[in-house]
Amino acid sequence: MACVCQPVGMRRYLDTVHREDFTATTLRRSEVSAMRRFIWLIVGVATLAGSLGTPGCAPRRAAKVPEQDLTPFEQLMRAWTKEYQFRRMVGGDDLVSEQSAIIERPTHEERLLIEATLFADTLVRADVARLCEEDTTNTQCDTIASRYDGQHNWPEQFRIEVYVLATLSEPFQLEPLTIYLSDEDGIDYEPRRRVFSSPVTEERTYLDREVKRYDPYTSWEYRVYRYSHGYEYQSTGHATLYFDRTNIIGKDLLGPDARLTLLFRQSRTELARITWDISKIQSALKQKASL
Secondary structure, eight states: OOOOOOOHHHHHHHHHTOOSOOOOOOOOHHHHHHHHHHHHHHHHHHHHHHHTTOOOSSOOOOOOOOGGGSOHHHHHHHHTEEEEEEEEEEEOOOOEEETTEEEEOOEEEEEEEEEEEEOOHHHHHHHHHHHHHHOOSOOOHHHHHHHHHHHHTTTTEEEEEEEEEEEESSOOOSTTSEEEEEOTTSOEEOOSEEEEOOOEEEEEEEEOOEEEEEETTTTEEEEEEEOOOEEEEEEEEEEEEEEESBOTTOOBTTSTTOEEEEEEEETTEEEEEEEEEHHHHHHHHHHHHHO
């Protein structure tokens, strides 16, 4: 079923004044002009509502779980997870009248969400403890820890888990991007290893049907045509990036004063950046533990 995306403020207004059966009448030129101004006002309000985060047809994230409902490991994961969000409204061509109908070309929202989790020392230890606790094979925890270290080449390397959720006019993939770290001294580091899951992309039309509406304020009956030439792509993806923990001069990239920034570039254009200030994260965790 095609997804119909439109400003929610407009949608709710139109739904409240919807009348199923009527005979379309011909609007006089002055009436069409007045109606155009009226609809513009509604669209303006709806667009403002959309810019404040009103959900549309873009992929929806699950409601954020309150901190007190998280397990200790999940709380630690949240502390070491940072995100980048991009949102913009596109479309919104002028309303025009045509043969007694209102032609609407409303806006829709494009979104890009990137979440990245830095597996620093405290999170790695908590991850191993979680695996030991959840193990049902009676395997010794030392064995589980040894397997974990071998799988992730820890502690010689550390990893960053990246998740992406996008609704854009083109499919979005992580693998073609240039992704690298930069430290507090401005030194850049490329991943030693990159592991990508298979991306999932779904093509959808976001405006694809004709709707008939009735305006109770003016008693005008008119048709609103949804512009049928818009397509969007909902994309999800995941990547695991492995970096050497120490650089060529022996500096520990996960040291207590480290400040790491993960950058995403396409050709020469920077798409996103995510930053971890390790000292601030650790201070916040210590403060929370003391409460």
